[in-house]
Amino acid sequence: xxxxxxxxxxxxxxxxxxxxxxxxxxxxxxxxxxxxxxxxxxxxxxxxxxxxxxxxxxxxxxxxxxxxxxxxxxxxxxxxxxxxxxxxxxxxxxxxxxxxxxxxxxxxxxxxxxxxxxxxxxxxxxxxxx
Numbered sequence: 001x002x003x004x005x006x007x008x009x010x011x012x013x014x015x016x017x018x019x020x021x022x023x024x025x026x027x028x029x030x031x032x033x034x035x036x037x038x039x040x041x042x043x044x045x046x047x048x049x050x051x052x053x054x055x056x057x058x059x060x061x062x063x064x065x066x067x068x069x070x071x072x073x074x075x076x077x078x079x080x081x082x083x084x085x086x087x088x089x090x091x092x093x094x095x096x097x098x099x100x101x102x103x104x105x106x107x108x109x110x111x112x113x114x115x116x117x118x119x120x121x122x123x124x125x126x127x128x129x130x
Contacts, residue, residue, distance in 0.1 A: 028051055030052065030055060030057045030059060030060065033048045033051050033052050033055075033057070033060070034048075034052070034057075034059070034060055034063055036048035037049065037052075037060070037063050037064070037067060042070070042072035042074060042075050043074075045067065045070065045072070045075045045078075046072070046074045046075050046077075046078040047078075049064055049067060049075065049078035049079045049081075049082045050078050050081070050082060052064065052082050052086075053078075053081055053082025053083070053084070053085035053086060054082075054085065056085060056086050056087075057086065058086060058088065060082070060086070061083065061086060061088050061090070061091060064079045064082050064083050064086075064091075065079070065083065065091050065094050067079035068080060068083075068094055068095065068097075068098060073101070073102075073103035073105065073106050074105075076098065076101065076103070076106045077103070077105050077106045077109040080095050080098055080106070080109050080110045080112075080113040081109050081112065081113055083095060083113055083117075084112065084113030084114070084115070084116030084117055085116060087116060087117055087118070088117075089117050089118075089119040089121075091117070092114065092117055092119040092121050092122050093121075095110050095113050095114055095117070095122075096110075096114070096122060096125040098110030099111060099114075099125055099126070099128075111126060114126060
């Protein structure tokens, strides 16, 4: 229980400090990255999600939200984190169910992403996840 609380508190601290950064290669364009989100290779989907999040690519929100239900946990995790970086509070309700994901890393990243969003609507779900 204390671990979950620490993750939630850490998420809010990071959200306030600006979050993590991922370096983007100059040849990576948002359009190209959006296309990579449809790759059959989960590693390509994960990496594209990470880069789009680092770019704060608002035009990627819809497609990233679709990846929250991807069969690969690393892709779900990357999509949640990217959405947190983009800070579109409209996806809060889509990330909340990941707090009950079967994968612990996905659950942890979902809590972190909700902290980055800073949406008070997530507080009840985060408290319940404890």
